[in-house]
Every structure is written in structure tokens, then in C-alpha cells.
Amino acid sequence: MASKQQQQQQGGQIDLAQLPIPQLRDLKSQLDAELTHLSTSFQSLRTAQSKFRDCITSLTSAFPAPPKSPSPPLLVPLTSSLYVPGKLTDREHVLVDVGTGYFVEKKIDDAKDFYERKVKDLGESLKDLEGVVEGKARNVRMVEEVMRVKVMSAQSAEAQAQGEGKSD
Amino acid sequence: MGDVQKKLQELSDSYQTFQGELSTAVEARQKLESQQQENSTVKKEFDILEDDANIYKQIGPVLLKQDKTEAVMAVNGRLEFIDKEIKRIEKQITDIQNKAESVKTEIIQIQSSAQQSQQQAVAA
Numbered sequence: 001m002a003s004k005q006q007q008q009q010q011g012g013q014i015d016l017a018q019l020p021i022p023q024l025r026d027l028k029s030q031l032d033a034e035l036t037h038l039s040t041s042f043q044s045l046r047t048a049q050s051k052f053r054d055c056i057t058s059l060t061s062a063f064p065a066p067p068k069s070p071s072p073p074l075l076v077p078l079t080s081s082l083y084v085p086g087k088l089t090d091r092e093h094v095l096v097d098v099g100t101g102y103f104v105e106k107k108i109d110d111a112k113d114f115y116e117r118k119v120k121d122l123g124e125s126l127k128d129l130e131g132v133v134e135g136k137a138r139n140v141r142m143v144e145e146v147m148r149v150k151v152m153s154a155q156s157a158e159a160q161a162q163g164e165g166k167s168d
Numbered sequence: 169m170g171d172v173q174k175k176l177q178e179l180s181d182s183y184q185t186f187q188g189e190l191s192t193a194v195e196a197r198q199k200l201e202s203q204q205q206e207n208s209t210v211k212k213e214f215d216i217l218e219d220d221a222n223i224y225k226q227i228g229p230v231l232l233k234q235d236k237t238e239a240v241m242a243v244n245g246r247l248e249f250i251d252k253e254i255k256r257i258e259k260q261i262t263d264i265q266n267k268a269e270s271v272k273t274e275i276i277q278i279q280s281s282a283q284q285s286q287q288q289a290v291a292a
Contacts, residue, residue: 099207099213101225
């Protein structure tokens with residue numbers, strides 16, 4: 001994997017030095033767009049992960065570990081400003097949203113397991129995405145570097161040409 | 169010169185429309201991808217579920233109880249449909265890309281020939 005990435009980068013480097021400035025600029029804006037997109041995805045994955053973590057905490061606080069211990073007092077929201085006291089009749093099952101409008105009845109431990117799995121999966125995706133983002137950022141920096149060199153050399157060439165023009 | 173410019177304008181307009189179409193198609197493709205992702209995670213979840221597990225389907229604000237086989241079938245059907253849609257959109261995307269590419273080469277050709285004739289005019 002690493003060697004492949006390196007190869008790609010080396011290939012990119014060779015190509016970059018030969019590209020004219022407008023194309024480099026296009027490439028940079030394209031890379032920038034990709035980078036922003038990936039960063040937003042990264043952020044939303046983070047949010048999703050913390051939501052699943054919240055679910056685990058809620059499960060732990062609503063259903064304390066020894067199953068026979070009394071249910072903690074509960075207030076059920078009827079509207080956002082009106083609450084009524086409630087009691088859990090079923091202390092063993094919860095309904096879990098598994099996506100696309102399906103809810104599955106699960107035991108508390110299974111539900112926790114489900115959310116932990118989700119958090120783990122998202123963590124893996126986050127790690128993968130982090131690598132991709134880093135690679136893209138590296139590419140952007142590389143393109144910027146080549147662009148700077150090109151622009152500078154073009155400017156100095158221009159200055160030289162002008163200087164020669166004056167001396168004539 | 170006017171003719172060339174007019175032609176160039178037309179070509180760049182059509183290039184822009186192609187770009188617009190392309191971005192809509194790509195957006196649709198991404199949406200399908202995320203739907204596919206969601207459905208396949210649901211399918212995975214169903215796979216590890218006991219056969220007699222209680223599954224509810226959300227219809228509006230109501231949760232309706234559904235058989236596992238029924239739910240599994242529905243999800244599989246969706247996955248199949250999404251698969252087909254992705255293939256269709258993918259083909260659309262390559263089509264648009266090809267068209268845009270040919271327009272682009274035409275533009276470049278016209279531009280370079282115009283440049284050449286200009287240079288010749290200057291030289292003459």
C-alpha cells in the first residue's frame with residue numbers, strides 16, 4: 001500500500017513539473033474541492049460516531065448494570081416543554097433504529113453491542129479517511145510548491161527579457 | 169473571425185451544459201452510493217439477527233411490525249434496484265464525459281488554429 005502510494009506520488013511529481021501553470025491551477029482547485037469534501041465527510045462521520053456513543057451512555061444510565069435495581073426516575077417528553085413522569089414496563093428490550101426505516105427489538109446488551117460495533121466501524125472509516133485526507137493535503141502542497149517555482153521562474157525570465165530589452 | 173467566435177461560443181456553451189449535467193449525474197451517483205451503504209449495513213444487521221426477532225418498519229410516525237423474511241426481501245430488493253441504478257448512472261456519466269471531452273478537443277483545435285492564423289497575420 002505504502003509503496004503504491006509512493007509510486008503514485010513519484011509519478012505525480014514527474015507529471016507536475018511538466019504541466020503548464022493554468023493546468024496546475026486547475027489541478028489545485030480540483031484537489032482543494034476534493035479536500036473540502038473529504039474534510040466535511042470526516043466531520044460528519046465524527047458527529048455520527050459521537051451520536052452512537054451518546055446512545056451507549058443513554059442505555060447505561062437508563063438501564064443500570066444489575067437488572068433488578070430499580071428503574072431510575074423517568075420523565076417522558078409530551079412536548080418540548082411538557083413532561084410526565086413515567087416508568088419502564090419492559091426493562092429488558094429496546095428498539096434500535098438499524099437504518100432505512102427499520103427498527104429491531106434488541107436486548108439491552110445486544111443494543112449496546114450494536115452501538116459499540118457502529119462506533120468501531122466508524123472509527124475504522126475515520127482512520128481510512130484520515131489517511132486519504134493526509135495524502136490529498138500532501139498532493140495540494142506539492143502542486144502549490146511546483147506552481148510557486150514555475151511562477152517565480154517565469155517572473156525572473158520575464159525580468160531578464162525586459163532587462164535585455166533595455167540594454168539594447 | 170466572427171464566425172469562429174460564434175462557433176467557439178456555441179461550443180463553450182454546450183461544454184458548460186455538459187459540465188452541469190455531469191455534476192448532477194455525479195451527485196445522483198453519490199446519493200445512490202450512500203443509500204447502498206445504508207441498505208447493506210441493514211442487511212448485515214438482519215443477517216446476524218435471530219429468525220424470530222421482532223422487526224418494525226417505520227411508516228410515517230408509526231412503527232409496524234414486520235416479518236423478518238419480508239424485511240430481508242425488501243432490503244434485498246432495494247439493494248438490487250440501487251445496483252441497477254448505479255450502473256445506469258455510471259453509463260450516463262461516461263457518456264457525458266465522452267461528449268464533453270470531444271467538445272473540449274474541438275474548442276482547443278479552433279483556439280489553436282485561430283492563434284496560428286493570428287500569429288501568421290502578425291508575422292505578415
